């Protein structure tokens with residue numbers, strides 16, 4: 421038993437983060453987001469392309485997202501400096517010819533952005549040339565079947581949010597329900613794990629007996645596989661052969677004490693809006709239960725109690741901290757990450 425590390429809340433740079441979903445960013449409009457403590461304007465131009473700029477005017481810092489966007493340029497509401505979606509300044513109305521600076525001398529910072537499978541990702545950290553950027557985290561197989569996006573802001577640091585979501589032993593207490601699992605109904609679990617790029621994988625296995633929700637939803641006992649990767653992304657893929665479900669949960673730190681949790685779901689089961697509505701109700705309840713559980717923990721941990729990580733139920737939480745530390749060290753040493761996780765079987769009751 422050990423104490424969890426105490427570097428809670430430090431941001432990981434060098435990753436794609438979920439900033440929004442496709443349907444939230446409309447053509448000719450911009451929105452403000454805060455990611456990793458940085459103000460970011462996200463917009464969609466007239467051609468339909470998404471872009472991201474630092475949301476503070478290089479002149480005096482006004483939020484650019486409060487200005488006017490005509491589908492091509494963003495105009496600062498204070499003195500009307502205008503910026504192309506690339507960040508290039510194209511007009512400074514107050515300047516007479518020959519005065520400095522001129523528009524060509526000015527740039528608003530732009531961020532790499534990708535739109536894929538209904539999700540808008542922003543790359544945080546570094547000025548990497550776009551050919552050196554990693555791929556955005558992918559959703560396998562049925563990714564074009566975007567069905568649902570749920571979002572909830574957790575008022576805690578990213579470590580608490582992530583470890584709260586990956587914790588395998590809270591289900592029978594936090595998510596107990598008369599429909600799919602009884603309160604305190606815990607059973608033996610044994611799962612094989614292997615390393616995955618930037619994380620680990622719970623190997624493909626038949627969903628266990630008390631995962632009744634799955635059986636109801638997919639109409640049988642599915643095989644499921646779950647992958648966790650830095651900086652805080654969980655991808656679950658479940659299939660019965662006939663029906664497939666895929667869920668992507670992504671934690672995006674807003675600031676040291678606030679984390680956005682996005683849950684995006686894909687499936688290929690007939691059921692249309694009715695099924696979507698039903699799943700939304702249950703998934704929202706799940707997410708709310710997780711958020712409340714994590715906030716109870718946050719409130720307790722505010723007193724700096726001595727805490728522990730037990731075998732094997734808390735092993736994945738230990739892996740998360742180990743990976744995070746290794747990433748930070750690898751960044752400092754300017755070398756690739758050496759995944760510290762070995763293939764192994766974990767056993768617990770949940």
Ligand code: FES
Nearest residue numbers: 477479480496499
């Ligand atoms: S603050 Fe933006 S133009 Fe002056």
Ligand SMILES: [Fe+2]
Nearest residue numbers: 584585594710
């Ligand atoms: Fe949970």
